Amino acid sequence: MSTNEPALVIEELRKSFGKLEVLRGIDLELAEHEVVCLIGASGSGKSTLLRCINLLEWIDAGRIILRGEDITTSGVDVNRVRRGIGIVFQAFNLFPHMSVLENITLGPRKALRLAKPEAEARATELLDRFGLADKRGEYPDRLSGGQQQRVAIVRALAMQPGLLLLDEVTSALDPELVAEVLEVIRELAAEGMTMLIATHEMSFARDVAHRVCFLDEGVILEQGTPAQIFGVPHEPRTQQFLQRIVDAGRL
Amino acid sequence: MGRSPGWEEVKQAFLSRDQLEKSFPDILAAFWTNVKIFLVAEVFILVLALGIAILRSLPGPVFFPLRALAVVYIDLFRGIPTILVIYILGFGVPALQLSGVPTDPIFWGTVSLVLVYSAYVSEVYRAGIESVHPSQSAAARSLGLTYGQTLRFVVVPQAVRRVIPPLLNDFIGLQKDTALVALLGVVEAFRQSQIEVSATFNYTPYLATAVLFVLLTIPLARFTDWLVARDKRRHLAGGLR
Numbered sequence: 001m002s003t004n005e006p007a008l009v010i011e012e013l014r015k016s017f018g019k020l021e022v023l024r025g026i027d028l029e030l031a032e033h034e035v036v037c038l039i040g041a042s043g044s045g046k047s048t049l050l051r052c053i054n055l056l057e058w059i060d061a062g063r064i065i066l067r068g069e070d071i072t073t074s075g076v077d078v079n080r081v082r083r084g085i086g087i088v089f090q091a092f093n094l095f096p097h098m099s100v101l102e103n104i105t106l107g108p109r110k111a112l113r114l115a116k117p118e119a120e121a122r123a124t125e126l127l128d129r130f131g132l133a134d135k136r137g138e139y140p141d142r143l144s145g146g147q148q149q150r151v152a153i154v155r156a157l158a159m160q161p162g163l164l165l166l167d168e169v170t171s172a173l174d175p176e177l178v179a180e181v182l183e184v185i186r187e188l189a190a191e192g193m194t195m196l197i198a199t200h201e202m203s204f205a206r207d208v209a210h211r212v213c214f215l216d217e218g219v220i221l222e223q224g225t226p227a228q229i230f231g232v233p234h235e236p237r238t239q240q241f242l243q244r245i246v247d248a249g250r251l
Numbered sequence: 252m253g254r255s256p257g258w259e260e261v262k263q264a265f266l267s268r269d270q271l272e273k274s275f276p277d278i279l280a281a282f283w284t285n286v287k288i289f290l291v292a293e294v295f296i297l298v299l300a301l302g303i304a305i306l307r308s309l310p311g312p313v314f315f316p317l318r319a320l321a322v323v324y325i326d327l328f329r330g331i332p333t334i335l336v337i338y339i340l341g342f343g344v345p346a347l348q349l350s351g352v353p354t355d356p357i358f359w360g361t362v363s364l365v366l367v368y369s370a371y372v373s374e375v376y377r378a379g380i381e382s383v384h385p386s387q388s389a390a391a392r393s394l395g396l397t398y399g400q401t402l403r404f405v406v407v408p409q410a411v412r413r414v415i416p417p418l419l420n421d422f423i424g425l426q427k428d429t430a431l432v433a434l435l436g437v438v439e440a441f442r443q444s445q446i447e448v449s450a451t452f453n454y455t456p457y458l459a460t461a462v463l464f465v466l467l468t469i470p471l472a473r474f475t476d477w478l479v480a481r482d483k484r485r486h487l488a489g490g491l492r
Binding site: 106 | 386387389390391392393394395396397400404405408409412485486
């Protein structure tokens with residue numbers, strides 16, 4: 001593998017739900033170790049795009065190429081592909097009947113077939129690193145939202161994915177809990193994790209992203225460095241969107 | 252009630268201590284047959300019903316035949332009165348005189364109960380499976396778990412916890428319906444009390460049988476309550492209850 005081969009290439013991706021076409025031809029490339037933020041109004045297709053990449057939704061047209069392999073051709077082993085892509089959801093989606101440790105070791109044990117001690121060692125190490133060591137025996141419902149979301153991130157990381165997808169991971173959190181989750185993501189970015197992040201946290205996107213893409217009505221209308229997008233957006237729709245964010249006091 | 256004109260006679264006919272003492276040992280011994288039928292049937296029902304529920308919730312057009320099979324099964328065995336299933340299997344199958352096929356009425360009575368109750372219980376399971384939010388499956392599948400692993404480790408454990416109370420309903424129903432196996436000539440508690448009654452024209456044995464059934468139900472109900480409460484304690488934060 002050459003070092004400048006992109007981690008992820010998306011070509012002409014289309015996806016409809018019934019008559020509603022949510023993604024109308026998405027083209028996007030992610031380099032290794034690149035952090036790309038997707039911004040845009042609710043319903044612009046950010047979540048759907050992430051779910052398509054993780055093969056949680058079937059695409060209608062186009063291709064998704066992960067490290068040189070087309071993962072959208074028929075006959076591809078979806079379970080194998082998903083093992084290499086982590087996704088963290090807005091609503092955490094932790095398993096409520098399992099302890100924190102069980103939540104994190106489920107994937108490594110059942111999908112990667114790691115032995116229990118090995119999976120637990122890996123989970124414990126990650127929990128330590130993210131300040132959750134004392135929560136390993138707790139059940140999710142006993143944790144704060146911020147802690148739950150950090151556990152969800154750890155659960156994804158325990159699979160040692162080559163690509164991490166974050167789907168508005170702070171949108172369901174109380175404002176005072178947002179920072180602890182963003183801190184974790186910042187740390188991952190600093191380590192060089194390749195990430196595609198759908199977010200409403202504009203100042204976070206400005207800090208952490210190498211590139212920002214503005215999604216509007218199912219297409220990437222404009223993309224560039226955070227300085228370009230937040231400083232001198234070209235498209236009227238982008239300007240309008242950012243103006244609304246500024247008016248709401250969120251940038 | 253004590254002042255009603257017929258009270259003395261009813262007391263004689265239904266609450267005779269004498270009769271109770273005479274008939275109780277035999278009824279209790281026969282009741283063991285009910286308990287055995289119940290316990291064996293219950294194990295098979297829990298497994299078979301889960302299988303049917305899983306078949307019925309398989310996704311995609313490929314599995315249409317299996318889904319259809321599950322639906323037909325449920326419609327059939329929920330639709331036919333239990334008593335008829337017991338008659339048809341209990342008298343019909345042994346009459347075929349096939350070699351190697353059991354003719355024991357207890358066997359066919361139990362099979363009938365398993366078939367009927369699996370149809371009911373599978374729908375209870377299915378309700379539980381469908382109540383688990385799709386985002387749970389999505390989270391499991393996103394980790395690379397297969398459909399089967401997702402069911403086994405994520406969906407079914409949550410589904411079962413949610414349907415424990417309605418499952419108990421069906422099991423109490425099953426306990427009581429073990430008396431229907433008497434129709435095949437099996438001497439269980441109900442049949443035994445009938446025998447006693449027809450010999451003496453005293454109805455006390457019926458009451459004794461009724462009490463036995465209730466006594467069997469109560470511990471099971473309390474056990475279920477305890478199970479549900481323990482689960483809540485474990486998963487929910489202290490203040491929420």
